[in-house]
Amino acid sequence: MKFRDTLSGSLREFVSIKGNRIRLFVCGPTVYDLIHMGNARTFVFFDMLARYLRMRGFEVFYLQNITDVDDKIIKKAEAGNIDWRDVADRYYSEYLTDCLYLGITSVNLHARATNYIDRIISQIRRLIRRGYAYVSDDGVYYDTSKFSDYGKLSKQKLDRIRHGARVDVRESKRKPEDFALWKFSDGHPSWDSPWGKGRPGWHIEDTAITETYFGSEYDIHGGAVDLIFPHHEAEIAQMRAISGRRFLSRYWIHISYLLFDSGNVDKMSKSLGNVVTVRELSRKYSGEELRYFLLNSRYSSELLFSEPILKSSSEGWKRLQKAFSVLSSMDLCNDMACAKYPPFEKVIEAMENNLDSREAIAFLHQLASSVFQGDLSTEDLHRIYHTFLFANGFLGIFRSVSGNTEMIIKQLIELRNRYRKAGKFDVSDDIRNSLMKAGVKIEDSGGDTTWMMIG
RNA sequence: GGAUAGGUGGCAGAGUGGUGAUGCGUGGGACUGCAGAUCCCAUUUAUUAGGGUUCGAAUCCCUACCUAUCCUCCA
Numbered sequence: 001m002k003f004r005d006t007l008s009g010s011l012r013e014f015v016s017i018k019g020n021r022i023r024l025f026v027c028g029p030t031v032y033d034l035i036h037m038g039n040a041r042t043f044v045f046f047d048m049l050a051r052y053l054r055m056r057g058f059e060v061f062y063l064q065n066i067t068d069v070d071d072k073i074i075k076k077a078e079a080g081n082i083d084w085r086d087v088a089d090r091y092y093s094e095y096l097t098d099c100l101y102l103g104i105t106s107v108n109l110h111a112r113a114t115n116y117i118d119r120i121i122s123q124i125r126r127l128i129r130r131g132y133a134y135v136s137d138d139g140v141y142y143d144t145s146k147f148s149d150y151g152k153l154s155k156q157k158l159d160r161i162r163h164g165a166r167v168d169v170r171e172s173k174r175k176p177e178d179f180a181l182w183k184f185s186d187g188h189p190s191w192d193s194p195w196g197k198g199r200p201g202w203h204i205e206d207t208a209i210t211e212t213y214f215g216s217e218y219d220i221h222g223g224a225v226d227l228i229f230p231h232h233e234a235e236i237a238q239m240r241a242i243s244g245r246r247f248l249s250r251y252w253i254h255i256s257y258l259l260f261d262s263g264n265v266d267k268m269s270k271s272l273g274n275v276v277t278v279r280e281l282s283r284k285y286s287g288e289e290l291r292y293f294l295l296n297s298r299y300s301s302e303l304l305f306s307e308p309i310l311k312s313s314s315e316g317w318k319r320l321q322k323a324f325s326v327l328s329s330m331d332l333c334n335d336m337a338c339a340k341y342p343p344f345e346k347v348i349e350a351m352e353n354n355l356d357s358r359e360a361i362a363f364l365h366q367l368a369s370s371v372f373q374g375d376l377s378t379e380d381l382h383r384i385y386h387t388f389l390f391a392n393g394f395l396g397i398f399r400s401v402s403g404n405t406e407m408i409i410k411q412l413i414e415l416r417n418r419y420r421k422a423g424k425f426d427v428s429d430d431i432r433n434s435l436m437k438a439g440v441k442i443e444d445s446g447g448d449t450t451w452m453m454i455g
Numbered sequence: 456g457g458a459u460a461g462g463u464g465g466c467a468g469a470g471u472g473g474u475g476a477u478g479c480g481u482g483g484g485a486c487u488g489c490a491g492a493u494c495c496c497a498u499u500u501a502u503u504a505g506g507g508u509u510c511g512a513a514u515c516c517c518u519a520c521c522u523a524u525c526c527u528c529c530a
Binding site: 233272 | 468
């Protein structure tokens, strides 16, 4: 398997550090608001990656941090006159709700920053001892001039950077590119430290968390492209200064932006105020539809979003979902591992080539067409069904229902067809409407009636 | 000013040297109690522009223009 690695800037064959065990870390949200589709793109992608790796036989420990102490959380708490912990708790739980909706099931551990204050302090102490950090009048800062590889990930040449291009430079820093490890503060929240009361800087929480579970080096670090500089640059500087190793993470995967076409085309972000939340969309679209839209693109390319675009994507999703429903109702072998009918290699080939989920989806569409065209051998049908099941294991784009529900639906459809044959269309239409209300869409074609879960 | 990724049909979006995937949309036909879906056919010269390399370029090189993003809030 190969994918684009940010540090080397090229496609690299993936080799794990320790056999079939993979340690994956992905930057999670700052819990001060609901997540939007741009956030979802990153989280859905890494969910797919973790699931895929597991299906390929790797044992993946997927760790994600939750930033639960941050200026934005504090600001929100002050504005609403509530405790900052309540803000963090609430939006953490909203985040988990959205993840559930999006079918994100692969994270082993969500690590909340405030549970790792001791480790954060320990890391800062080690950085100061090794001469990589200094105490200033408003906090403890990392001295970037001591770390020669600073800027390597983002390919920035520090002498060419325009300081303060967007954010004012603090005078308490020795160099503009130095970053805060600890911010002095008496208010809430604050913790005691050897240098004074305060709260951690943003970058140090991640290395504290990864060191706790992974040690100083691990396999894959993921996030969106806006975290490359300075966040991930800072993480590398912190951990490598402490460990003396060549790497923090062996591979870096960055997800490109979701652009929002709302008249102007910009990246979707809270600070630009052009967000569409997952919660909002959940009223009109299923989590599977949203996943389909997000995974039907290459992670390394920008993806354009607008409601009309999502809607047309959704039409494509319905076609695939229908094919899946048809296959599910055909009484085919359910055991994906069954050696007699292996899934087509094409799906794996697509994924091995830079995690190209959109190529996998395009192939499923080809299979769907052949299913609709008919004239397939039983063996082909088995293999196609297994390919759908296999792909769905990591794509998570198809809906299915429990055996009991399925039985009831089938019986209702049978009943409806009896009324249809008898010409009692008012009754049969009532049954169809009732099923529709329950999210079951049925269609008559030829002599058969097919059904699928929608909405 | 520096850096990164791009510019492909009406729309979204693949494709790194050998007539351009896939989905949506549009027009026509078949099927159909209705609805919907599906199938068939069509959408006939879609690769930002201009140069260059090559038997051959969306793909490699150069120039220009354009878009998004980063340069210490950000998924």
